[in-house]
Amino acid sequence: MSTAQVVRRVAVFGGTHGNEMSGVYLVKRWLQNQEAITRPSFLTVPCIANPRAVERCRRYIDVNLNRQFTPGTFQYCMDVPSTAPYEVHRAVELNKKFGAAGEAFDVIIDLHNTTSNMGNCLIIGSSTDSFTLQMVRYLVQRSGLVCPVFLTENPASHVKMADTRSMGVHGIENGHYGPSCLRSVSRHGLCLELGAQPQGVLLADIFLRHERLVHTCLDFIHKFNQGELFPKETLEVYRILHVVDYPRNKDNDLSAMIHPELQDKDWHPLQPGDPMFLTLDGETIKYEGDSTIYPAFINEAAYYEKGIAFWATQKETLNVNELQVKN
Amino acid sequence: MSTAQVVRRVAVFGGTHGNEMSGVYLVKRWLQNQEAITRPSFLTVPCIANPRAVERCRRYIDVNLNRQFTPGTFQYCMDVPSTAPYEVHRAVELNKKFGAAGEAFDVIIDLHNTTSNMGNCLIIGSSTDSFTLQMVRYLVQRSGLVCPVFLTENPASHVKMADTRSMGVHGIENGHYGPSCLRSVSRHGLCLELGAQPQGVLLADIFLRHERLVHTCLDFIHKFNQGELFPKETLEVYRILHVVDYPRNKDNDLSAMIHPELQDKDWHPLQPGDPMFLTLDGETIKYEGDSTIYPAFINEAAYYEKGIAFWATQKETLNVNELQVKN
DSSP states (O other): OEEEOOOOEEEEEEOSSTTOHHHHHHHHHHHHOGGGGOBTTBEEEEEESOHHHHHHTSSOSSSOGGGOOSHHHHTSTTOOOTTSOHHHHHHHHHHHHHSTTTTOOSEEEEEEEOSSOOEEEEEESOSSOHHHHHHHHHHHHHSSSOOOEEEOSOOOTTOOOGGGGGGTEEOOOTTSSSTTSGGGGSSEEEEEEEESOOTTOOOHHHHHHHHHHHHHHHHHHHHHHTTOOBOOEEEEEEEEEEEEOOOBOTTSOBSEEEOTTTTTOTTSOBOTTSEEEEETTSOEEEOOOSSOBEEESTTOGGGTTTTOSEEEEEEEEEEEOOEEEOO | OEEEOOOOEEEEEEOSSTTOHHHHHHHHHHHHOGGGGOBTTBEEEEEESOHHHHHHTSSOSSSOGGGOOSHHHHTSTTOOOTTSOHHHHHHHHHHHHHSTTTTOOSEEEEEEEOSSOOEEEEEESOSSOHHHHHHHHHHHHHSSSOOOEEEOSOOOTTOOOGGGGGGTEEOOOTTSSSTTSGGGGSSEEEEEEEESOOTTOOOHHHHHHHHHHHHHHHHHHHHHHTTOOBOOEEEEEEEEEEEEOOOBOTTSOBSEEEOTTTTTOTTSOBOTTSEEEEETTSOEEEOOOSSOBEEESTTOGGGTTTTOSEEEEEEEEEEEOOEEEOO
């Protein structure tokens, strides 16, 4: 049995990336009508995370806001140099308001979109946070939507990577995912990463699914606060292994594209020998790893500059502890 | 019978908008291997139209390059003020090289992508240019691809618009489409506008279709130069009527989205009473015009800032004259 503290404050962020439109428009609407996301047992606060990027409909102004929530940023604490990137200023502001030193929000729900065909992806950073795992399990079982779960926790050290390194595969850099994200500012955090949606486009279908997932999260939290016992469960997740980059030429330009047979196949098994890339000259490059992987974030627009054609993941079943609010 | 002059020079442009990726990558490849687009009877020159925008993977740096090919721009001719937008400088450069005062290219093929589900759209500006119409007819019949034709020529004056004006419908401003486009620099011009593809994403399937369409154009031009007679034909086109904007609030933000039943239905008939928008609060707004229209460019990312939710078009059948090269 795990317990967790009662939830007093929940923040719902949109526009962490300014051109991911369903989160932007949902949060703008909730800022006009906070009633819609109110539940009796806790406070819900909607917030546009990167307002300048939203205004310009760009992912960010200077740097990716969602990698600025680091000790390096927070060393500034009260006094950010005026020359620091806009998003460093903004990360410090958000940490001051929502973080432990401020109003200490208990839960952050961060709304994102991807150009990849990820469906209703739930992103979590820990396999041991029972509260978040139970919330995710609740979404999987009760939202009425198919919700693949992407776990950004570092993989077990036994995973072999050397055999694929020559193909543009590289490991996870420290802070690449997880602890530097906006959702890490509170005790519990979750990204709702919905796609496929082009940057700068609002798709009604995705807007409605994003809305439904947020409401289902809030329903879970209210039940939790009311003392409901959430039984022991299992949860299927896709745990990150490593990223695979596009084949590139000497100018760092793509020399191949995601193969048509892999495009839009996020969460599907990729077996050794399956087509992975198609060169600009029409040659197929096959996946030559020695085990099945489950690609995610295939052909995400924002990842070209990061050197990511897709994330390789492995499928795992986590045990989720029984959970009840701490008295 | 129409005749046209033999074609000596053809330019193929990519990156007129720097984040429309299949044109960018095709042209980059052809710059490395011009042989691939060579035909015996004419010169083909590939060109990245907006290199700075391509470098930053943005639509443009200062202003939309594809609206700068105007008499207003070319008044500068030899002496563009240094304070002019980058794209004005670039338009003057391109006009000097490819236009009538320079090397006088005969045909421009301009490669674009859209986030709308436009398929293999061919955009033309005139219902009377027999050469371009015959080239388009050839693509429709011989490329093996379904190619809807979008005609940007001003609609006939009898079209009624007053009844829809209150719903965010507005007319075609002078120069909004057509004469200010890059393709207008040469005697004959065509845009290949393929979608749906998110900005900043390269989809192999679209890359391959773009490539095939360019090769089919070049095959047509070579046959034309060799004296082939192209018989009288008809051609189905979608002629622009007016644009329809999103419903907006007092801050000019969207208050409604494209209705899920209209999303991706480019080229399908929209009948009076059909769902058109869905407000952020879930209310359906129906199309209340008095005649059937054929929407195109539905939910194109780049058109949010222009106030365009989609273009209303009407279906027409054009007569295409018999064509042969002028001796």
